[in-house]
Amino acid sequence: MNLTQSQLLEDSHSQPLKDPHSQRQEDPHSQLLEGYLRRLYSLNPRGRVSRRRIRSTYAMEEKIREMQTFFGLRETGGLNPHTLNVMKKPWCGVPDVENFSFYPRKPKWKNHTITYMISKYTPDMKREDMEMSFRSALKLWSDAAPLKFIKVNHGKADIVLSFARKTHGDFCPFDGPRGVLAHAFQPGEGIGGDVHFDEDETWTAGRKGYSLSAVATHELGHSLGLTHSKDPSAIMYPNYRIQSSTQYSLFKDDELGIQALYGTPKGKLATEPAPEICGPNFSYDAAVMIGKEIVFFKDRYMWMRTMQKTFWSRLRESHISTYLPSISSHVDAAYDIPAKGVAYIFTGHKYWVVRELKMKSHARSIHEYGFSSRVKQVDAAVHVSEYGKTVFFIGEFYYR
Missing domain, CATH: 1.10.101.10 (PGBD-like superfamily/PGBD)
Incomplete structure (x- = not known):
């Protein structure tokens, strides 16, 4: 990673x-x-x-x-x-590639019941905490695809997990503290599927050091056949990131990738792909600035681009509910007032006042805002800072 x-x-x-x-x-x-x-x-x-x-x-x-x-x-x-x-x-020692994508010839495990073994433990953690970290990481992948993981203590296993320092017999030596945290091998015989963690790092089940669960989830994605993703929100993105919670999860890009290899679990719908933003007929439902992020909305998805001093970052895609947990439906309209540092987001007869991403907010009625009961939704809105006015478009009418 x-x-x-x-x-x-x-x-x-x-x-x-x-x-x-x-x-x-x-x-x-x-x-x-x-x-x-x-x-x-x-x-x-x-x-x-x-x-x-x-x-x-x-x-x-x-x-x-x-x-x-x-x-x-x-x-x-x-x-x-x-x-x-x-x-x-700190990074994963597997070469970088495109969004969710695969190794050449798309190797994967033919048997969807996969065995794993911990051949060497780290002294940084209690054994039970280590085993829980690995179980949690494997469960994320088995929840997203029809896979079953069984731990074995002797004999052969499809995936062998171990900790090592510097040169350790696979022609991919570790580099000491920081830098490469771990690396994994694509599905296959022999060393195929195995995951090696750098023992020179400090491994933990909490916030200090490096989260074994987070790194293991990423590396096990490689063990199952996924390469790196260009989506910064994906667990298969190559850079290690500290999350606000110790509970890690897969994102849409990860789920799409693993389901493309192994299908969907029984009784679960396939992860819905996002709209194709490069399509000739594509249009956004709304756009707004939230903090330093310009956010674009389409259906139940959102794309973000961060202003970083003199340039904009690349677009990052996510479900709306991931960054705006109070909003679960598509966005009709949105506008922001930079002087107040707030954004107003409208869906149907409701609206939300948002100051920052990932913060919950309470829905309010657009009729309390001042619109008559005849207005069922706002189609578009724009705030003109120069005049301190906001213009709302509803059908063939506009309000100010």
Whole structure:
């Protein structure tokens, strides 16, 4: 899992990329850069003559752009502070790829009853806490797909979970504290499906250290056949994130991926895909600013883009109820008043006053707002800060 908690730095100008070999002594970040790109983006910058070095420098720029594209950063090919900060984050040692997607040839377990074994425990946690963390992680995947996991203590198992330091026999050595937290192998014979956790990290069942349940959930996604997702809300996103709750969950992108491989559990409807936002006939139902997020609504989904000083982040998709827990239906209209730091969201004959995402709010009637009983819903709304006026559109009429 590519998983740091330092605050992102913004630099309006990328730094020119120098030859990594001549730069190594003067630039303390060059080894981090080269190691990161070699592990996750198949960089091979070695070369003895100047022409090879020119090619290797160009290859490194291309790999940096590839990494910046994945994380929604400005594509400069240079090592600016924002890019460096992402590289410093603790991460999964599996190469980055697209939204939910699969390994070549889409390997998966043929038998939907999968055995697992803990071959080596960590001294950081009690055994019962460790086993509970793994059970919780496996249950998330079995709730989303028709899979059953059985723990075995002897003999062979499909998935073997273990803790190790540095070189540990799989040609993928760990790098000490932080950096790579764990790695996993795609479904298959032998080492296939196995998960290795870096013993140099501090593992925990709570908030301190790294959550074993969260990292295990991500790595087990690889064990089942999923690669990394570009959706920042997905558990298969490569960076480790601290959640407000110790209870982790799969998101829509994770469910769509695992169901594409194994189908849906008996009696459960398949996860509904979101509308195709690149379709020629696509239109949003409403848009509004909530804090530093511009939020777009369509049906029961929302897309968010964050304003970060001089640039906007990439769009992130989610169910409306994930970030606006009080609202379960589609949004008809919305507007915000920046001076007050509030947003007004309308659905049918109700509206909500929202100050920040993930905060519950109480529904109010639009008739209490001032509309007559003839008005059943608001079609659109806009606040004009210059005049301090809000305009509402309802059918062929508008109200101010």
